[in-house]
Amino acid sequence: MIDPKLLRNDPEAVAANLARRGFEFDAAAYRELDERRRSLQLEAQELRNQRNERSKAIGQAKQRGEDIEPLKAEVADLGERLERAEQALGEVQERLEALHLELPNLLDEQVPDGADEADNAELRQWGGIPVMAFTPRDHVDLGAALGGMDFEAAARIAGSRFVTLSGDLARLHRALIQFMLDLHTGEHGYEEVYVPFLVNAQSLTGTGQLPKFEEDLFRVDHDPAYYLAPTGEVPVTNLVQQRIVEDGEMPLRFACHTPCFRAEAGSHGKDTRGMIRQHQFEKVELVQVVRPHESWAALEALTGHAEAVLRRLALPYRVVSLCGGDIGFAAARTYDLEVWLPGQERYREISSCSNFTDFQARRLKARWRNPETGKPEPVHTLNGSGLAVGRCLVAILENYQEADGRVSVPEALVPYMGGKRVLGA
RNA sequence: GGAGAGGUGGCUGAGUGGUCGAAAGCACCCGACUUGAAAUCGGGUGAGGGCGCAAGCCCUCCGGGGGUUCGAAUCCCUCCCUCUCCGCCA
Numbered sequence: 015m016i017d018p019k020l021l022r023n024d025p026e027a028v029a030a031n032l033a034r035r036g037f038e039f040d041a042a043a044y045r046e047l048d049e050r051r052r053s054l055q056l057e058a059q060e061l062r063n064q065r066n067e068r069s070k071a072i073g074q075a076k077q078r079g080e081d082i083e084p085l086k087a088e089v090a091d092l093g094e095r096l097e098r099a100e101q102a103l104g105e106v107q108e109r110l111e112a113l114h115l116e117l118p119n120l121l122d123e124q125v126p127d128g129a130d131e132a133d134n135a136e137l138r139q140w141g142g143i144p145v146m147a148f149t150p151r152d153h154v155d156l157g158a159a160l161g162g163m164d165f166e167a168a169a170r171i172a173g174s175r176f177v178t179l180s181g182d183l184a185r186l187h188r189a190l191i192q193f194m195l196d197l198h199t200g201e202h203g204y205e206e207v208y209v210p211f212l213v214n215a216q217s218l219t220g221t222g223q224l225p226k227f228e229e230d231l232f233r234v235d236h237d238p239a240y241y242l243a244p245t246g247e248v249p250v251t252n253l254v255q256q257r258i259v260e261d262g263e264m265p266l267r268f269a270c271h272t273p274c275f276r277a278e279a280g281s282h283g284k285d286t287r288g289m290i291r292q293h294q295f296e297k298v299e300l301v302q303v304v305r306p307h308e309s310w311a312a313l314e315a316l317t318g319h320a321e322a323v324l325r326r327l328a329l330p331y332r333v334v335s336l337c338g339g340d341i342g343f344a345a346a347r348t349y350d351l352e353v354w355l356p357g358q359e360r361y362r363e364i365s366s367c368s369n370f371t372d373f374q375a376r377r378l379k380a381r382w383r384n385p386e387t388g389k390p391e392p393v394h395t396l397n398g399s400g401l402a403v404g405r406c407l408v409a410i411l412e413n414y415q416e417a418d419g420r421v422s423v424p425e426a427l428v429p430y431m432g433g434k435r436v437l438g439a
Numbered sequence: 440g441g442a443g444a445g446g447u448g449g450c451u452g453a454g455u456g457g458u459c460g461a462a463a464g465c466a467c468c469c470g471a472c473u474u475g476a477a478a479u480c481g482g483g484u485g486a487g488g489g490c491g492c493a494a495g496c497c498c499u500c501c502g503g504g505g506g507u508u509c510g511a512a513u514c515c516c517u518c519c520c521u522c523u524c525c526g527c528c529a
Contacts, residue, residue, distance in 0.1 A: 055489060059498045066498090069510040073457035082509080089509045238519080258449065258486095383449080388468080390449095390486075 015114050015376035022048055031120045034127060034338035039117065051110060054103040061096040065089060115225055119373035121338055122347040128337030134350070135337065140321070141330030143354055148417040152357025153408040154288040157183065159419040160411075160438045163289075174286075175278070175293045177404075182437045186410070186423070187296075189430035190403050191271050194298040194323055198400055202319045204269035204300060209249035211273055212240040217252040220378035222344035222370075232275050232293075246272030246299030247397045254303050254380040258390050261383060265312060266303040269400070271296065289404050290362065296403040302396040305382065306372065309394035313369040317349045320365040320400040326426040329409050330354040332361055346371045349398075353405070357412040364405045367398030 021028055025041035032039045068089045072082050126135040157163025162183040168176035179187055198204040212234060218224040218241055223231065234240040243249055250270045259266065273296050285291035300319060304312045317333065324331045336348040345368035352361035375381065375392035382393045414422045420438040423431050 052489080055498085059489065062499090063497060065509080070458070072509055076457080086509045093509075260449085388484090 015373060016117055016120060017372070017376070018114065021114070021117075028117075028120065032118060034121050034125070035118055035341070036129065036339050037118055044113070047106065047110060047113075051103070051106045054099060054106055058096065058099040058103050061092060061099055065092050065096055068092065112225075115219065115377075118343045119222075119346050119370065121341065122369070122371075124335070125341060125347050126335055126337040129339040130337075131340050133337040134334040134340055137333045137335055137349070139330075139332040140325065141328065141354070143330060144356065144413065146356060150356035150412060150415060151419070152288065152355075153411040155357075156411045156415055156419060156421060160421065165288075172293075175291065177289050177292060182431075182434070183407070185431060186427070186437070187403060187407055189427050190406050190410075191296065191298060192430050193326075193427055194400060194403075195269060195271060197323060197326065198269040198298065198300060198319060202267070202269075202322070204267040204319075207250060207253065207268045207270045209246070209253070209270060209272070211243050211249065211275075213243050213248050213252070215239055215241070217248055217255065220255055220380075221248050221251050221374050222342075222377065223248065226343065230277050232277055242275035243272065244276050245274050245399075246270050246297055247301065250299055250301040251303075251374060251380075251395055251397060252378065253301075254393065254395075255378045257380060259303065259380070259382040259393060261305070261385050264303065264305055264382060264393070265308060266301075268299075268301045270299045270301070272299055289408050292404060295405075297399045298401065298403065300367075300398050300400040303380065304394050304396065305384075306391070306394045309369050309371060309396060312394075312396055313347065313349070313367065316396050316398045317351070317367040320351055320367055320398050323401050323406075324351065324353060324364070327406070327410065327424045329406075329413055329424075331364070342366075342368065344368070344370050344373050346373065351401070353409040355409060355412050356415075362405065362409075363402075364409065365399040365401045368396060370395045370397075 016028060021044070025039070025044045029039040029041040068085065072085045072089070075082050075085060126133065128134065151159075154163075154165075160183065162179055162181040164178045164180070165176075168178045171178070195206060199206050215224055215238075218231070223244060231244055232242040234242065249272070250268050253268065254266065273294060275294055277293065278291060289295075300316055302312050302316055321331070321333070331351055331353045334350050334352060336342075336345075336350060341348050348366055348368040350363050351365035351367070353364040354360075355362050371394050372392035374395045378395075380393050380395065381390040383389070384391045410424060410427075411421050414424065416422065420436055423435050423437065428435055
């Protein structure tokens with residue numbers, strides 16, 4: 015949620031900023047609506063004040079044993095007028111609230127201009143594109159050759175956009191999770207957490223998936239509604255929902271292995287082949303809750319932590335800063351890590367690291383006690399995948415493949431694979 | 440799923456129709472005492488919002504929602520959550 019004070023005082027500035035996303039915000043209409051709210055609120059407050067005073071007088075008169083009937087009559091129509099004012103105010107407030115929840119976060123000034131993916135700014139590359147002496151296969155072909163990757167079985171069990179892994183591949187999948195968690199908890203200062211994977215609507219509203227993106231979610235038939243978490247970001251960030259975090263506790267750094275479930279309603283026909291885009295996948299998620307002035311430094315650090323995984327695995331990648339048209343709803347600035355996939359001959363997103371500034375914190379009512387003011391103020395939240403496990407497995411298969419279809423195990427994962435160095439051997 | 444007990448400020452916990460945003464304690468801040476600290480004593484300290492140049496004034500908030508009443512933390516309905524016991528279960 016954008017700071018309501020800023021919205022009220024300078025809606026034109028908000029509109030100009032959001033326009034960089036291609037988002038239209040009618041500042042004049044907002045001013046008008048907010049002005050209406052203000053006058054209705056004044057009226058309601060004044061009436062309520064009068065009613066409170068009159069009621070108090072009744073109590074006092076009653077204690078003195080006086081007749082209170084005339085006083086009661088006096089308050090009668092006050093109540094009716096108040097009710098009307100409150101109803102009108104409630105309607106306006108509801109509209110404002112709905113509007114607030116649908117406004118995306120303000121973009122940081124460093125976010126590049128642009129309409130889509132093609133306009134993202136490459137910040138750096140690492141590893142270089144490998145040259146192979148043979149025509150590289152993609153992970154689907156490699157999986158078929160190795161065995162242990164079965165899309166048909168998954169389709170029978172569930173449907174399309176699922177996969178089953180078995181044997182070495184299932185173990186490699188688990189090895190990646192263990193390796194990432196060990197790295198982040200052991201060397202990057204994260205606390206490992208375990209959280210619910212079914213979440214309620216309030217949590218999804220807190221991190222920004224609701225109310226606008228319900229079609230991307232799987233909803234469970236239960237009353238009240240549960241949703242399958244589309245990303246670990248939701249349950250983990252909501253750890254600080256409705257909390258006032260003490261200054262000394264910050265920054266909070268959480269690492270969590272979570273499954274993610276996405277309906278991807280808008281992506282039919284996109285990445286239909288293979289494991290790239292699935293209804294179910296796993297991530298090791300990194301979440302930070304920091305003091306506001308620390309969040310930009312934290313974004314660089316967090317991105318570095320995610321990059322460290324790719325470097326340890328010696329997977330070539332690049333970092334791009336998402337442009338205004340491509341960045342997510344809640345983010346002020348986002349760096350995507352894109353890994354090189356020889357089978358596709360292109361970079362593909364494997365991690366997305368964002369600073370949400372105070373946008374999620376407002377929705378979550380996640381605050382800290384600022385020692386300078388002594389007041390509770392919104393924290394800043396960040397998260398990033400560190401990394402997406404399924405895509406990481408794809409990247410290893412494609413980058414570590416040999417001419418004969420076998421796949422060597424990255425050095426860092428050998429201990430997690432029971433010493434095994436080659437898959438398919 | 441069944442039975443019972445509860446949900447009150449940063450925390451613990453009183454309060455069962457009016458002067459209660461709410462006792463007390465803890466924590467925290469300021470001051471006194473002290474060479475310093477501790478202990479002790481005195482004072483202060485909830486959140487959100489509106490109006491105002493400011494001082495300040497006002498409104499809302501006692502799990503969520505609805506109701507009764509001139510007036511609700513307090514009474515009624517409903518939902519959610521927590522705890523205890525029973526059942527079931529990985």
